[in-house]
Amino acid sequence: MVSASLDVPADALSKTYDLAMLDLDGVVYIGGEAVPGAAEHLEAVRSDGMRCAFITNNASRTPVTVAEHLTELGVHAETDDVVTSAQAAARVLVEHLGAEARVVVLGGAGLLDAVAAVGLRGVGVDEDADAVVTGYGPDVRWSEVMRVAVRIRDGLWWVASNTDLTIPTPFGVAPGHGVLVETLRRFSDVDPVVAGKPARPLLDETVRRVGGERPLMIGDRLDTDIDGAIATGIDSLLVLTGVTGLAELVATPSGRRPTYVGPDLGSLREAHPAPERSGQGFEIGGWTAQVEGTRLTCTGAGSPGDWWRAVAPAAWAHLDETGSCADIDGLTPPEPPVQPSGPVASRS
DSSP states (O other): OOOTTSOOOSSOHHHHOSEEEEEOBTTTEETTEEOTTHHHHHHHHHHTTOEEEEEESOOSSOHHHHHHHHHHTTOOOOGGGEEEHHHHHHHHHHHHHOTTOEEEEESOHHHHHHHHHTTOEEEOTTSOOSEEEEOOOTTOOHHHHHHHHHHHHTTOEEEESOOOSEEEETTEEEEOHHHHHHHHHHHHOOOOEEOSTTSSHHHHHHHHHHOOSSEEEEESOIIIIIHHHHHHTOEEEEESSSSOOHHHHHTOOTTSOOSEEESSGGGGGSOOOOOEEETTEEEETTEEEEEETTEEEEEEOOOHHHHHHHHHHHHHHHHHHHSSOOBOTTOOOOOOOOOOOSOOOOOO
């Protein structure tokens, strides 16, 4: 939701910002399926002149693999549109150490390729090295983890691709690279330089690679996507197609809130006017949201986007004034419009 200090854009976000920095899981796809309408929405924002960059904290997959996966789901993506935490970590390393530096790589193919692409020399866990970089890799051996842990404790500089504690898998949510980072940190008493969200190197690398003077971060997670945008000093759009729902949104404290809120990627093609405050409530587009006692209500009729633009500030005003979250029992968000399911038109 728009902060009081921000000049509210009168036009759609896709015409106000020139680069959409898109998180993947929960925003563009969920597991093995595209989010309904995502492909069509992204084609439309491109027609408005907005570039699309697909960014991921997953350091194990190469940009080629990610682009191919998106294309299979009907979402147009070139390899150069994809930026990974592995590439951000490699940039941190080469800027600090220079090309030809020797780096122990503990991770998957994406991390190995990113290190080589910037001219660094990947070496084994027992070889002379200037640094170590770690990332998610399903085939990393415990013997290598032990050796790297000792070397970090003994002073080898450490860059971590990300600190995500979980990762989605076909068999459920599983431990992510952040679990390994915590293990290494506790053993060595050393904090790594982190490249992925919410640290800023990944977003900086995205702008450097894809370009854009007015970037907008789009994500479904407050703790990585939105926190990362805030840390980088860019505006953000929280979409409600992933892990964040109404309960998490109304509990978001001041200083960690997104610039805008919307039900899905269709929100990129909407203007996001600030609601008007009327008495104890917030009004916009036919909706009135207010907290009565402790209970958050929203009455009226209008677009799903305007419902969220009314509810969020009402809940946040109550949180700021009382220090307590509003009761949302019985409050149900409206469903976004169903998108056409036909094939996506190809881009020239």
